[in-house]
Amino acid sequence: MTPTITAFEASPDRGRGLARDMRVRWALEEIGQPYDVRLVTFESMKQPAHKALQPFGQIPTYEAGDLVLFESGAILLHLGETHPGLLPADPKARARAIAWMFAALNTVEPPIFDRSLATILERDKPWFEERVAGLDKLIRLRLADLSAALGERDWIAGDFTAADILMVTTLRRLAGTGLLEEHPNLAPYVARAEARPAYQRAFDDQAAVFEASQG
Amino acid sequence: MTPTITAFEASPDRGRGLARDMRVRWALEEIGQPYDVRLVTFESMKQPAHKALQPFGQIPTYEAGDLVLFESGAILLHLGETHPGLLPADPKARARAIAWMFAALNTVEPPIFDRSLATILERDKPWFEERVAGLDKLIRLRLADLSAALGERDWIAGDFTAADILMVTTLRRLAGTGLLEEHPNLAPYVARAEARPAYQRAFDDQAAVFEASQG
Structure with a gap:
């Protein structure tokens, strides 16, 4: 199943890779997991539909089936615990x-x-x-x-x-x-x-x- | 094996429980795990012996046998993953x-x-x-x-x-x-x-x- 992440439609960093979706994209590339991206605006991030996924109205989110995660650290930890390549096995x-x-x-x-x-x-x-x-x-x-x-x-x-x-x-x-x-x-x-x-x-x-x- | 944590000898919060050892103490109490405490001063925290355990010279640390952890979040996650009572099983x-x-x-x-x-x-x-x-x-x-x-x-x-x-x-x-x-x-x-x-x-x-x- 292809996971979906959210990212800024127009990142305030002007594409310098400082927004926190970069962390999740990078981790997904490290483990070779293709993914879809849903872009959000500053306005849509604060609406109930997005806050149902991300209670603080931020990006990124990570959706895979009925699992919805937020916080880049938590998403990376989840990927590391479910795929080789991001955390030691020991x-x-x-x-x-x-x-x-x-x-x-x-x-x-x-x-x-x-x-x-x-x-x-x-x-x-x-x-x-x-x-x-x-x-x-x-x-x-x-x-x-x-x-x-x-x-x-x-x-x-x-x-x-x-x-x-x-x-x-x-x-x-x-x-x-x-x-x-x-x-x-x-x-x-x-x-x-x-x-x-x-x-x-x-x-x-x-x-x-x-x-x-x-x- | 009884783990050892570190805490301030004289906490700047004057005992109000705001220092980060409070989190580890609370988690250990929730899982019923006895522990030892090694007290550190502001001076000793910045010395090489403590920085070998905590690279940024902070408290708390958690030592159990040859496992040494730092960061209250990481310590709580470790306790939650190795003991029931702090994280859901699902x-x-x-x-x-x-x-x-x-x-x-x-x-x-x-x-x-x-x-x-x-x-x-x-x-x-x-x-x-x-x-x-x-x-x-x-x-x-x-x-x-x-x-x-x-x-x-x-x-x-x-x-x-x-x-x-x-x-x-x-x-x-x-x-x-x-x-x-x-x-x-x-x-x-x-x-x-x-x-x-x-x-x-x-x-x-x-x-x-x-x-x-x-x-």
Whole structure:
């Protein structure tokens, strides 16, 4: 059965692959699972039909038969538990990789996402520079710890896992800030992930959606 | 084998149960699993010995034999997958409950945690009121959607699950703000969870640690 995901009809990131459907597309490409995409507008996302699938009116969702999931982390975990290729088979290694999934979403992403949001919503506020400086301080702490944990390994939890999808899609938000480049192993980690054929297929597919929306 | 968790020797919340060890304590009480606690200071958390367990120098950690986990969400998921009582047995219902775990941590908690942090770190800044008003606007959107999703049910994903532990511990940060009380079902949801014997044992245990730290 071909699953269906939802994505923005016209992503606010203008096709840069920062919207959270990118994570699900990438994971589905890694496991070789074809999928359908239903595009939603900012208006339709907030309507009851979509909220019945996604209570907070966000994307992505994942529908496969009568299973409906939301939250990119939960969708990746489900795919990893039902298909080989996204999580280690050994239970302890799997639990560790899942810990890194949560770390990407709950410890690394929040200040990075706040920074993205601040540069959009607070750029004209008198406190903008001080606010970004405060976030950068926290982001630097997180990146230093992440860099130390990654060390010279290719991936954060042994072989490539769903944790790398979540971590790399989070780190990609920092492109252009120079923060990743303060550590010799982080930009190469992102580049290594972006070179994966599954990443490239997913990226091209989401970029094509944005381009089509521009007529 | 008795697992060991880490917690603050002197929690910055002064024993109000807002530190993230509370989630793990509560989950362990729900499944009837005794555990040991190793207390850490703000200084020792940042040392290599602790960072070998928790790469970002945070609490809690969970050690059981040679399995070492971090991130409260990952620890609860592991406990739920290895013990009855925290996740539904049916695979689809389980995947839905896990989606709600991620929603608590990634969609509901971030603006609520930011608000807690702002009231500590930014209270004296000229932008404080505008910043809190912006966060409250986002928190209100999340609470309205959560309230609608909960409806008249007791728990967010069917029977009581780990998702309720994560959601309720997140909502408890709003005590005293009046935000929960804007929806008739949210404060009773929190109160229902706090009335569970497992919650109360966990709360008392973490409060006793703080009290002991005050000599």
